Amino acid sequence: MVRDDSSSRSGRRTGPAGVRIAAPVLAVCGAALTAALAPAPSRAPLAWAAAGLLLAAAVAALAAETVRRGRLAAALEEELAGQLAAAGHLAGTVLPETLARVREGEPPSAVLPGPPPAPGDEPPPAAAHRELLRTAAEAVGEKRYRRDSALRATAQLACRVQSGLDGLREDLTTLQYRHGDPDVLGDLMRLEHTVRMTARAATGLAVLAGGDPFGQRRTPVPLHDVLRAGGAPVAGYLRVEHRPAPEIAVTGPAVEPLVAVLAELLDNATRWSPQHTTVTVSCEEIASGVEISVEDRGRGLDEEARRRAGFLLHRVHRSDPGADLADLADPGGSVRSGLRVAGVLAHRGRLRVSLGRSVCGGVRALVFVPHELLTALPEPAAGRADLPEPAPPPAGRSAS
Template sequence: MTLIPDALLWAPSAGFAAASGAALFFRARWRAADIRAAEAVRQAAARDEEARHLAQARLPALVYALQNGTPPSHGVLLHPGLANTETAAAYESVLNQVAQLLDDTSRRAEAATRAAVLACVRSVQALVYEQQGGITRLLDEEDDPKVLALVQPIDHAGSQLERRLQILGVIAGMWPGRQREDVPLLDAVRGAMSRIRDYNRVKPPRKSSHFVASRFVEPVVLAVAELLDNAARHSPPSTPVEVKFVAAHHGVSVEIHDAGAGMSFEVRQEAERRLSGQYPVQLTELRTPPSFGLLGVGELGKQYGFRVSLDEDHSVHGGVRAVVFLPHSMLAGPPARTEPASPAPQGADAAPQVDTRVIAAAGEYEIDGDGLAKRSSRRATGSQGAPPARRRLPGAEPPPEDFGNGLAAFVQGTHGLHANDAQQMSPFSPTSEEPPR
């Protein structure tokens, strides 16, 4: 009889155990489902946050880098756990497509801008050459001092306009043209002086035995003119801009010293970057207003093999010193002097032999304080009788005895310069623009 109560006692306990096991099983299932649901919610939140990070940080950083010429970066994922997921791959694809689109757009915009700039420079440059030729003929043939006084500033402004067009053309990919005869380095500096507004503030050296080789003359003149203009514009108008020649083992340096306030570290870094010529010039990225003088000098240095540097520690006037280093490969020896037994007859195309003493006495040229010849605003005519006395500037020195030879070469070399510019340097002339070898 005792077995029956024991069986009755065991049956409820077995049922309770089974029910408890079932409850534990279902509770574990529910907990696993809750964990999976929480993980899904967390992953969805991570993807949403990663999408916001893509739109607000990674894409803007990529666009900024491409617009400013810095190395593009796609950034990193905000949640490293998504690194090998389809979401990360999709985001990387979006960044690559945006980078490629921006690069293609930038290239097309740059090509279109260069084409427009080149077309404008070529058309305006041809008109400037034609204008300068007409002004030169007027200056050569006109005897009225009032007319000459009015025309000479126009001639000088035309020379400055021509220089700015050349620099802009160099940046856009044009060649500046070249003079086909070797020129003394001092004459190259004087030619650069004639192309800037404040030429009377520049003090060139007295002499130099170096000659610039023919194909480098125009690039050197253009680069020195830009540096002289930059020094004059960034220094007080009452201060000088001094030029010095320094002979070195590997070439010769042209030093330009101004008396300005100097440059900040950031400005000097940007100027050195532009002068280095190591970074491609993007016309679509020029500042407003655009500043392209130093960019043009850097491009000329890269194309023709000379170096330009800036520093403030060695300026004799406390401003900035710009140094143009010309290696021996850009220099030439002095031309051989041959004296003919008898003077050759002058044909129709021969350059006239000019007696500079007669020119100076006639008042067509005056001697300034640096011993330079400049065209006078007063010119003697046949009806005026005795030629007017030349005006001597304060502190001027009489020219040396051999000054006439240099002035004769100057007059002969510039007699038909502007008249032949359209033929020799026009962008439409097939022989005017030679790429550097």
């Protein structure tokens, strides 16, 4: 594109060229008039002189026009190069940076350049660039707003489902104390366990949507109880074997996130290992905290699966927590949402989770709990308050 003032500049350049051509033309006209009025013997030399002057005038006019067009072409080329550079800067720097800021949550009005000048004061290319930037920023901002609204609604609905299921679980616990019939009691226990697993799925969905589905617990809970609570909402909880835990407690705010992380790791361990094997939960107190180990006896992970698991566990969206839902697409065809939930909760709760190979060839998940999330054991009466216990086995089997 060329600015509108280029034609006016080229028009102004025609003035000097016209002056330079006018003098030879007048000289030719004068020579022709002189040849016409001169005596017969002098007409031929004067005519040749007039022809020479005419040729010289034509050459001068052609040279002047060539110079003028060359300068105009150079000016147009320089202007085009400037416009191409401006377009490249817009596409390579300004547009990506602007859209990145909009994706991070800034409103389009805050990231766009200053107010446009008065109409007619801005060259057409600059006005077109500004309009393109504004349209793209508003489109990205609208898309983010819609997605954030959907994620907020998803998180709210998941938290409502979780709250309703928690209430249903409490009602089932109350019914268990009312009925002494072993068959009825077994059915109620199985139903309560199903409710626990469904509530865990709702919690995971709320976490991935950017919500915080946990209450504000204040009292610490013994580590042993936290480990047992982590196995409660797992389908294969009967296969979980707990080793003795250190005599230490977990601070109140860290209890629910740690329980949720352990539940997701135990669910993966029991789901992806043979049904006749056990999953061992052990922990060890180290210099900087406590290390909890969840070890299965499955086939382990190949290199691609290990890379994908590490991506789900350690990817951090600092300004876009709702993007966790987009990280679940697995090229292998399976969706390990539990690993993503564990990774998000570990990042929020200052925990560290890693996956390795167990001595028997399976997977060993390690959860590191730092010292600031640990405290001394509370009084026995406050140690188990409001903490879910593992669901008893089905009717016909004794509870362990």
